[in-house]
Amino acid sequence: MxxxxxxxxxxxxxxxxxxxxxxxxxxxxxQGASVAIGDLDLDLAKQSASTVPGxxxxxxxxxxxxxxxxxxxxxxxxxxxxxxxxxxxxxxMLTGDFLDEQWATAEKMIAINxxxxxxxxxxxxxxxxxRGSGHIVNVASMAGVAGFPGVATYCGTxxxxxxxxxxxxxxxxxxxxxVSAVLPGIVHTELSAxxxxxxxxxxxGSVEPTDIARAVVRTVQRNKxxxxxxxxxxxxxxxxxxxxxxxxxxxFRWLQADRLYLNVDxxxxxxYHARADGTHRAS
Numbered sequence: 142m143x144x145x146x147x148x149x150x151x152x153x154x155x156x157x158x159x160x161x162x163x164x165x166x167x168x169x170x171x172q173g174a175s176v177a178i179g180d181l182d183l184d185l186a187k188q189s190a191s192t193v194p195g196x197x198x199x200x201x202x203x204x205x206x207x208x209x210x211x212x213x214x215x216x217x218x219x220x221x222x223x224x225x226x227x228x229x230x231x232x233x234m235l236t237g238d239f240l241d242e243q244w245a246t247a248e249k250m251i252a253i254n255x256x257x258x259x260x261x262x263x264x265x266x267x268x269x270x271x272r273g274s275g276h277i278v279n280v281a282s283m284a285g286v287a288g289f290p291g292v293a294t295y296c297g298t299x300x301x302x303x304x305x306x307x308x309x310x311x312x313x314x315x316x317x318x319x320v321s322a323v324l325p326g327i328v329h330t331e332l333s334a335x336x337x338x339x340x341x342x343x344x345x346g347s348v349e350p351t352d353i354a355r356a357v358v359r360t361v362q363r364n365k366x367x368x369x370x371x372x373x374x375x376x377x378x379x380x381x382x383x384x385x386x387x388x389x390x391x392x393f394r395w396l397q398a399d400r401l402y403l404n405v406d407x408x409x410x411x412x413y414h415a416r417a418d419g420t421h422r423a424s
Contacts, residue, residue, distance in 0.1 A: 147361060148173030151221045153214065155179045155204055155261060156231030158186040160330035161280060163193075164354035165228055170195040172358060174226075177217035179204075196221065204231045204257030211264050223272065226361055227265040229258045230280040232298075233417045234332050236402045236410055239293045247294045249417075254298035259305060262320070269318045276319040276361050279306050280353070283326050283369070287378045291402030303367070310366055321360045322367050325353045326374040334413050336405050341396055 152169045156162040157178030166176045170193045179202030180186040186199035200216045203209040232254045235246050262277050269275030285299030310320040327347045356370040369375020393399040
């Protein structure tokens with residue numbers, strides 16, 4: 142797509158009531174797209190939609206329920222017209238020692254972060270193939286290409302999203318449907334609340350929701366398979382993965398990144414976990 146190809150398109154965003162999702166909706170709207178915000182918290186989604194310039198709609202969505210997801214896509218098309226872009230953004234990050242993790246916690250992350258992406262992609266692609274066009278953008282994470290203590294299951298779901306994206310991109314390319322992923326660093330949203338960042342990590346690897354939103358729009362415009370945000374952190378992660386294990390661990394200890402998701406403000410994380418039990422927070 143050329144840089145102006147977003148204008149006039151219909152974009153559906155999951156987990157769109159706040160954080161990355163809302164920033165993404167606003168970024169697309171600023172480029173002339175019509176936007177549907179799907180979220181479990183419909184009241185908040187309606188409030189958020191009212192802040193989006195141009196044409197925006199709020200619709201209920203539970204990404205773990207295929208009927209709900211199908212209704213969201215159908216509602217979007219009834220309100221705005223055929224969907225051109227689906228942004229699979231909804232996600233949760235529940236942190237802590239793996240040995241203490243309850244299965245219900247792991248199951249929730251798998252169902253939302255990976256299952257929701259697969260469900261939404263399949264439902265959207267069934268619509269896209271009829272027109273021979275469409276774009277799915279999955280919001281993954283740098284944790285989808287590197288493992289971090291304290292978020293093992295979360296990393297597993299995001300690795301799954303990256304692998305799913307690359308495989309589906311190849312499968313659907315012959316019929317004109319595009320599939321991409323955006324891999325954020327540590328984003329200043331509710332999802333990362335309570336994570337205490339070392340100074341070097343804060344300066345080098347943290348970003349704002351608007352940075353990720355711009356990356357999502359740019360991904361649609363350029364049709365890139367994987368977009369790292371910030372790009373410098375993507376380069377650093379790939380370089381670190383190329384280093385042998387022992388010196389890589391030493392580097393992470395020096396950067397104080399080895400306990401990044403374990404040395405947290407636990408009260409703040411507990412509050413987020415409690416809220417995430419009821420709603421699908423943006424990745």
